[in-house]
Amino acid sequence: MGIKKRKLLGLALMAAMVSPWSLPGPATAEVFELDSVKNLYEGVSFDHDMHIEITGEDCTACHHHTAGTAPVDPLCVTCHANSPEADDPSCKSCHAKDVFDADNMKKNWDTPLLHHRNKPGLKAAYHRNCLGCHEEIGAPTGCTDCHAMTEVGEKFYNTGKYAPEPTAAGQGGGHH
Amino acid sequence: MKRLNRRSFLKGGLASGVTAAAVTGSVGKADAAGDFGGYPDSxxxxxxxxxxxxxxxxxxxxxxxxxxxxxxxxxxxxxxxxxxxxxxxxxxxxxxxxxxxxxxxxxxxxxxxxxxxxxxxxxxxxxxxxxxxxxxxxxxxxxxxxxxxxxxxxxxxxxxxxxxxxxxxxxxxxxxxxxxxxxxxxxxxxxxxxxxxxxxxxxxxxxxxxxxxxxxxxxxxxxxxxxxxxxxxxxxxxxxxxxxxxxxxxxxxxxxxxxxxxxxxxPIINYVKEFLAIVPMVLTIWPALFTGFHLLATRKEAKKNDESVS
Amino acid sequence: MKTYVTQGFEPIDTLKKPGSDTPWTLKEKLLLGLSSGEYVKQLVRNPFNWILAIIYAVGIPIILGRFYYGLGWVTHSSYDYPWGLFLGWGLFCMVPLSASGFMLGTTVELFGRKDFKPIERLGLLNGLLGYFFAVMFLQADLGQPWRLIYPMFVSLGPAAVLFLVAWHVATYLTVQVAELVPAASEMMGWKAPKKFVKSIVLGLTVAGIILSTLHQGALGALFTYAPGKVHPLWYSYSFQWFHFFCSSIFAGLSMLIVVSTLSKWFLKWRCDADFLGSLDRITLGLSKGASLALITYLIIKLTAVAHDNEWGLLFTGWGQWYIFELSFGVILPLILYTVAIRNQSVAVARFAALIAVLGILLNRLNTALITFNWNLYQEIPHWREIVITVTIYATYILVYRAVLYRLPILYTWKGESK
Incomplete structure (x- = not known):
């Protein structure tokens, strides 16, 4: 469930290799395929440019304090008022894909004085970040609005070709 | 008649004692289990x-x-x-x-x-x-x-x-x-x-x-x-x-x-403890108490029997 | 049967045929001295048997269905009401009404009140059968009845109230069987078992008191596991066990009055002069006991309301229902019993007993079913559940009657050497 933004354009890939000390300000025109946690659903084709535009170039809206812009949330300001831009501001660099694996659990709970103890994993970071905004501005919020369900997903959700016989619907076994 | 009563009294005491022993053991456990507050590292x-x-x-x-x-x-x-x-x-x-x-x-x-x-x-x-x-x-x-x-x-x-x-x-x-x-x-x-x-x-x-x-x-x-x-x-x-x-x-x-x-x-068990607490009491006190009642209630009869025997 | 007796027939009450030395055979004893043909004829003549036949015609297939298709077929399979009529009626109502066994055992054997002797065996039998059929109801209700002995021998959960109930009911059933051994011994002509039981009768009686106090109380304590589910007026974690125990005293005595009255009416031919002659006096004696228990119960019920400060609840809808239960099921029989004792009126006492029995039924059904989940919704039992309950209860009556026909319960066995 780690974050792995695979850049589709070769150009972007090259840019990424050079990027550690470059790129103040918004990343270049890119459409990312957010697919590192794909399983039940396909990856999401994410138009970074379009989102930059929508947020009015406010990187904080998604990147907290890691994109070089100052956070607004008073809770974050306490520590991150002057935080510099992160070397890698991508989601996956902070939000672990395998948030529940033993190492992560241990790090999370056994690091003394850790402030971000409940930092969401990559999957949750995506969903919380995206859905919160989408809900607010009336952007799509349905699961398949952003990513198509895979066959694994259909099996998992008992839907599509794995949907139960409609005759069984509503019959909960006679209980109340 | 009286002797029979004494003997049956002993037997009765024994019988209830066995029951008492069988069940009090378990009740002691119940009380002990009641104060369990959960595993520390759960x-x-x-x-x-x-x-x-x-x-x-x-x-x-x-x-x-x-x-x-x-x-x-x-x-x-x-x-x-x-x-x-x-x-x-x-x-x-x-x-x-x-x-x-x-x-x-x-x-x-x-x-x-x-x-x-x-x-x-x-x-x-x-x-x-x-x-x-x-x-x-x-x-x-x-x-x-x-x-x-x-x-x-x-x-x-x-x-x-x-x-x-x-x-x-x-x-x-x-x-x-x-x-x-x-x-x-x-x-x-x-x-x-x-x-x-x-x-x-x-x-x-x-x-x-x-x-x-x-x-x-x-x-x-x-x-x-x-x-x-x-x-x-x-x-x-x-x-x-x-x-x-x-x-x-x-x-x-x-x-x-x-x-x-x-x-x-x-915890739910606390609501039941009041009853569980009386169990050992009933088991230990009742036999003696009621046998006592019996002896009192039948005292006259016993006395009569005693006299007739001697 | 009445017809035969009016025709001069005398049912067997001796070991040997009158005027000879040949003992009755077992078959003759079981048929009460009638020929098979005569016996069948009286069965057919009795309209009550026709009612039973109809109940069985409907009930037996449904009981079979319960074990073939599972509980889901006969009940609403409710997760919110895991206990229905089988336990609500069969366990929680049958057991208090069967408290007569230990009450009469205590009165006669322990307190030496030999004046109650004529009804002692009926009290014991009422106890035994009530418990036995409570277990039958339980078997109908258990998901896996064949595992009934698990709490005894396979996997023990001794901290649970039901563990106590299971052990005590099982032990107490044994005690009650033992207490009735003398009756069976007389009929069969055995001497040793009767003598043996007689020698331990006090032990049995004391065991009976202990076991009864605890399991009658435990049935109430079972509901203390559900503090949020039973309506607060019917719930008292301090007094629940005592409510159940105390009410079982007058329940058992009242049931005994009801049963003895029914016996007097419908089985008069089987009652001997000793029983019939002393019944009125005994009924009033039992009434005294019942009224004492009733007043204690009333006080402790009100104490519970005061203890939890629930007076305000009395003005709600459930409160009205509670007041009705208490007025109809406790205060009314209490008044009737008092009137009966004061005026020496057996008829009023019998009526009081009937009301008291109904009052207990109301209380137990209220606790187990009606006010249970009072803040969720009410559940009306599935019709098949009702049919099975009626069928098992009919069997209880049938067995009860069959035993009264034969064993020396209502009459004294004659010609037995001491």
Whole structure:
């Protein structure tokens, strides 16, 4: 469930290799395929440019304090008022894909004085970040609005070709 | 006549003594079991209801992990949120679903709030303490598990569960058993992994960790956003504490989203202790007391017999 | 049967045929001295048997269905109401009404009140059969009845109240069988068993008191596991066990009055002069006991309301229902019993007993079913559940009658050497 933004354009890939000390300000025109946690659903084709535009170039809206812009949330300001831009501001660099694996659990709970103890994993970071905004501005919020369900997903959700016989619907076994 | 009485008195005393011994042993154990406050390092889950979007992925994950029968409707069908059963109540756990997510439209709130229901894995479970074949176990990891091989099917656990969680497979004539969430004990918890629902959740509504750490985290979370969260960790104290605990939003207090807020802090077994305490008393005092009554009541008769013998 | 007796027939009450030394055979004893043909004829003549036949015609297939298709076929399979009529009626109502066994045992054997001797055996039998059929009801209700002995030997959960109930009911059933051994011994002509039981009768009686106190109380304590589910007026974690125990005293005595009255009306031919002659006096004696228990119960019921400060609840709908239960089921029989004792009126006492029995039924059904889940919804039992309950209860009556026909319960066995 780690974050792995695979850049589709070769150009972007090259840019990424050079990027550690470059790129103040918004990343270049890119459409990312957010697919590192794909399983039940396909990856999401994410138009970074379009989102930059929508947020009015406010990187904080998604990147907290890691994109070089100052956070607004008073809770974050306490520590991150002057935080510099992160070397890698991508989601996956902070939000672990395998948030529940033993190492992560241990790090999370056994690091003394850790402030971000409940930092969401990559999957949750995506969903919380995206859905919160989408809900607010009336952007799509349905699961398949952003990513198509895979066959694994259909099996998992008992839907599509794995949907139960409609005759069984509503019959909960006679209980109340 | 008198001698016979004396002898029968002794025998009677002996007979009741044996019964007494047989049952007092067990009662002593009952009292000891009553003060159990939970394993110190047991795991738990903190559910932040403000984050739940009601997508039912947890239900699907549970269904697959526990090999439950196929659902009546696809897990993508959100119409279940509007289903109403007997008494105008929303869905509950059943023999086919160990967890369900219900929707609550709370007055004064723009968006509905969703609540996930499953076994709360009490620190001192009512089901466990009411079971007369010891079918339930509270594992050191925190799960309340159930052994279907010894269950007689009296369903007292269903009576004793303050959360209305255990379901029963009434439809099976040969092997009906209790069906409830076991916190994925066999397949996950035992190996230090969180329950399937926790891991599947796209919003990470649930945090998995040691119960005591989760309590700290819960209060920290509330303190960090006092205007968002209601200052109450449901499950921290309720019925002696539960392994699953909940945070809700200020504008959707627990009472309005289907939680019973009148359960009190006592574990269920505490309500039964008053009776359990009289058991050894009856067993030890009654034989002597009533035999005494007998001797008093039949004193005249005995005296008469005595005289006639001598 | 009445017809035969009016025709001069005398049912067997001796070991040997009158005027000879040949003992009755077992078959003759079981047929009461009638030929098979005569016996069948009286069965057919009795309209009550026709009612039983109809009940069985409907009930037996449904009982078979319960074990073939499972509990889901006969009940609503409710997760919220895991206990239905089988336990609500069969366990929680049958057991208190069967408290007569230990009450009469105590009165006669322990307190030496030999004046109650003529009804002692009826009291014991009422106890034994009530418990036995409570277990039958339990067997109908248990998901896996064949595991009934698990709590005894396979997997023990000794901290549970039900564990106590299971052990005590089992032990107490044994005690009651033992207490009735003398009756069977007389009929069969055995001497040793009777003598043996007689020698331990005090032990049995004391065991009976202990076991009864505890399991009658335990049935109440079972509901203390559900503090949020039973309505607060019917719930008292301090007094629940005592409510159940105390009410079982007048329940058992009142039931005994009812049963003895029925015996007097419908089985007069089987009652001997000793029984019939002393019944009025005994009924009034039992009434005294019952009224004492009733007043104690009333006080402790009100104490519980005061203890939990629930006076306000009395003004709610459930409160009205509670007041009705208490007025109809406790205060009314209490008044009637008092009137009966003061005026020496057996008829009023019998009526009081009937009301008291109904009052107990109401209380137990209220606790187990009607007020249970009071803040959720009410559940009306499935019709098949009702049919099975009626069928098992009919069997209880049938067995009860069959035993009264034969064993020296209502009459004294003659010609037995001491």
């Amino acid at each position: 795991m738990g889950v903190l559910v932040d209801l403000t984050k739940c979007i009601g997508c039912r992925t947890c239900e699907a994950a549970c269904n697959k992990e526990q090999n439950l029968p196929a659902p009546d409707k696809p897990f993508t069908d959100m119409s279940v949120h509007d289903e109403v059963r007997h008494g105008g109540l929303p869905r509950r756990t059943s023999e086919k679903a160990y967890t369900v997510v219900n929707k609550y439209e709370v007055e004064g709130r723009e968006h509905p709030l969703f609540r996930k229901v499953q076994c709360n894995h009490c620190q001192e479970p009512g089901c466990l303490t009411s079971c007369f074949v010891n079918a339930y176990t509270k594992t050191p990891e925190g799960a309340v598990i159930y052994d279907p091989k010894v269950c007689v099917g009296c369903r007292t656990c269903m009576i004793a569960c303050p959360f209305y969680i255990p379901a029963y497979s009434y439809s099976s004539p040969i092997n009906p058993v209790v069906k409830k969430c076991i916190m994925c004990y066999d397949t996950r918890l035992k190996f230090g992994r969180p329950p399937a629902c926790v891991e599947a959740c796209p919003q990470q509504v649930m945090t998995f960790g040691k119960r005591k750490d989760l309590i700290d985290l819960a209060h920290k979370t509330i303190k960090s956003r006092p205007s968002l969260y209601l200052d109450h960790v449901y499950g921290e104290k309720e019925v002696g504490g539960t392994s699953w605990m909940y945070l809700t939003s200020q504008d959707a207090p627990f009472g309005e989203i289907g939680f019973d807020t009148h359960l009190g802090k006592q």
